[in-house]
Amino acid sequence: MSKASEGATPGFLVWRLSMKWRVAVDRAVAPLGLTHAQYALVASLYGMQRAGERPSQRRLADHTGLEPLYVSKLARSLESAGLLERAKDPRDPRAVQLALTDAGRETTRRAIGIVQGLLAQLLEPLGGPDGDRARELTRDLTALLDTPLDPAAAGPPEQ
Incomplete structure (x- = not known):
């Protein structure tokens, strides 16, 4: 454990890890013209399209x-870059459906390969992406993500 992590709360460590990951992905996908947030969007869209879905922005x-407002902004910038198409949903005129263009699919495939390499580096201390400890970490993170949080229920801060 590094000196900076000694005595740190789990919340602080999650935040630091998320920032470390965001910065690394930003730098790694920048040569493809993507940011971390754009990567998250196109990689998710790529997976959804492969499963036969043409999701709405929502x-x-x-x-x-x-x-949702940030997804709309990202989708517009990706559309301008020729990586994504936005179209009205024929079942709901208020909804916008998203799909990757051919260029978007190719860029996303390349980006996914790069990010998978980063993930392998990150998980190496846990035995790599397929190691038992990495699978346990995935289960723990999933449990935390599935736990609802209600900031109002936390109560007022102590004085």
């Missing part, structure tokens, strides 16, 4: 955990 926001 569905993609729910899947990624990003705010």
Whole structure:
């Protein structure tokens, strides 16, 4: 454990790890013209399309955990870059469906390979992505993500 982590709360460590990951992904996908947030969007969309889904912006926001307004902004920038198509949902005129273009699929495939390499580096101390400790970490993180949080229920701060 590093000196900076001694006595740190789990919340602080989660935050630090998420920042470390975001910065690493930002730097790694920048040569492809992507940011970390754009990568999260196109990689999620790539997986959903491979499963036969053409999600709405709202569905993609729910899947990624990003705010719907931010997903809309990201989708517009990715559309301008020629990586994504936005179209009205024929079943709901208020909804916008998203799909990767051919260029978007190719860029996303390349980005996924790069990010998988980063993930292998990150998980190496746990035995690599397929190691028992990495699988246990995935289960623990999933349990934490599945736990609802209500900031209002936390109560007022102590004085």
